[in-house]
Amino acid sequence: MTTLDEARRSAAVAPAAAPRKRLGDVLVEKGLLTDADLALALTRQGDGDGPRRRLGTILVEEGLVSEAELARSLAELLGLQHVDLSRLNVAPDVVRQLPRAVAERCRVLVLDRTPEYLLIAASDPTNVMALDDVKLYTRAPEVHVVVALDSQIRDHLARAWSLSEDTSQVTRMVEEATDEDEEPAVDMLAAGAADDTPIVKLVNQILSDAVRLRCSDIHLESQRTGLRVRFRVDGLLRDVMSAPKRLAPAVISRIKIISGLDISERRIPQDGRTRVTVDGHAIDCRVSTLPALHGEKVVIRLLTRGDDVPSLESLGFEDDQLEVFRRALSVPQGLVLITGPTGSGKTNTLYAAIHATMSPEKNIITLEDPVEVQLPGITQVQVHPKVGMTFSAGLRSVLRQDPDIVLIGEVRDTETAELALKASMTGHLVLTTLHTNSAVAALTRLVDMGAAPFLVASSLTCAIAQRLVRRPCDTCAEGYIPDETLLTALDLSIEDILDATPLKGAGCPECGGTGYRGRTAIYEVLDIVPSVRKVLLTEATEAALEAEAARIGMSSLRDSALRKAMRGETTFEEVLRVTAG
Secondary structure, three states: OOOHHHHHHHOEEOOOOOOOOOHHHHHHHOOOOOHHHHHHHHHHHHOOOOOOOOHHHHHHHOOOOOHHHHHHHHHHHHOOOEOOHHHOOOOHHHHOOOOHHHHHHHOEEEEEEOOOOEEEEEOOOOOHHHHHHHHHHHOOOOEEEEEOOHHHHHHHHHHHOOOOOOHHHHHHHHHHOOHHHHOOOHHHHOOOOOOOOHHHHHHHHHHHHHHHOOEEEEEEEEOOOEEEEEEEEOOEEEEEEEEEHHHHHHHHHHHHHHOOOOOOOOOOOEEEEEEEEEOOEEEEEEEEEEEEOOEEEEEEEEOOOHHHOOOHHHOOOOHHHHHHHHHHHHOOOEEEEEEOOOOOOHHHHHHHHHHHHOOOOOOEEEEEOOOOOOOOOOEEEEOEHHHOEOHHHHHHHHHOOOOOEEEEOOOOOHHHHHHHHHHHHOOOEEEEEEOOOOHHHHHHHHHHOOOOHHHHHHHEEEEEEEEEEEEEOOOOEEEOOOOHHHHHHOOOOHHHHOOOOOEEEOOOHHHOOOOEEEEEEEEEEEEOOHHHHHHHHHOOOHHHHHHHHHHOOOOOHHHHHHHHHHHOOOOHHHHHHHHOO
16 A cells, blocks of 8 residues: 555656657557557547547547556656555645646646645646646645546545535635525526525535435435535435525525425425536436425435446345346246335346346336336336326226336335236236335235235245445455454354455545445345245245245345355444344
8 A cells, every 4th residue: 555655755756748658658568558459549549620639548438448557557657656545545625735626627636745845646747737737826846746546536636625524615605605695586596597606506516525425315404503414325324514504495495496396385395306417427316305393304315327227246146146036037927026124225126127127029117106217218107196196006007008027116005916916917027115124024014915825926926135235445445353242143153254254444535434335235035936835825924934935045134144244245243233133
């Protein structure tokens, strides 16, 4: 790991010009690029009427070399140190010594400053004009340079100016909003309002920070003392900022306007949608408002885009579980149940399944409340209970549309359950969700809802329960030995993990000091084989079904989680947190 001290010692004075040896030649010499690929990139470099693009940019865009390989080769070419910024914790106030606009334009990150020189990381140290701008703005006697990945520089810049790090930014925005602007004019908050309006800037910054931090939900809460902003990252909420209470109505009104909601109505809940663009990527958002004691609360759900639907292989299934699931999806008729609490990733699994089964020969229709992910190539129907468009009424209409595959967002009542079961027996593959704690409980829940056991036994092909567990941060993860008390709570001993490779994050800037970055799913997949159907028909109790599931070798949620912990894909602490009880 390159430390900041090592970077200081090995940094060189910014080069006045690129050396005679060319970047392409270095990449070819190192075997990272073929002569033919280099010739193609050089040809594309000269294409077009605009400014000549840099060779490295073209190579990375075309996938001919990775960003990391390019940075290391560029550092070698220039005789500079290559630094992995994910291993450095740079103070935000140090980064902010260079104006944000200049730092983003020049793609440089200030790492340190001494009376003698300024230490910066640059993705392109050959850009002499950019380095001159840095020297001009900072008035540094000398600029010493190390090479870093462009993406890491962007991440550090975004973090340094995020609302959670730059409290002065919030203060400035609040000061810019004058005392009499407690209820700004609607035209100042409208969707097309100028970006330099204080409230607009504040809302834009909140949304941008949320996207960059991989947040799933934004919570804006009007409280007695002020406006509280929290982000849900990897399933857990974290405080981001607070603002004076007088700004809450204006911030919430701005969000309502861009979401198509009524800003004059504050007594009833409202739901809307909007789309934000961050770093060139459009993100769909679902917005929900709720009247509360001290003002409205707003929750913004950042949705997966249709072109970002994950593959089944990437979700977290064990090989044997994925084989059962794929087999259930390949049959022309049957019912597949996915169960779990809110926020357990059921929607992701459903859409991954739909995406895996899509083809021009199949008519796929979904019935959802609300439609979360807009997926091209299928028909998606929104439920509207207020006008009589319930799940049961909608399902009757959907079945008259000659579907091959039907996705029902959730089975909420007996009528919908019976319709889904009957549809799965008459030539349709039906996918749906239930709120139960286990795969076995999904079967008994259908029976408890009034569905006949013989109907469940003959229709159901697969029942899946799932949860989400956090992954150790790739940047700071290191081997560790779990505490004996923890292992005892998991019915394990030290001897049980002798062949395992457990990992745990120490905490770094990339993961916000949590030690975790990203999540994966754990599954419980019950294959409805003849012996399970027999139990359903003779003794449809949870205990009897659990005994049969164990006999045929179904892995429980805890078993699946422990397998991941043994491989270092999650931690034993996460296993206990998610599967306790």
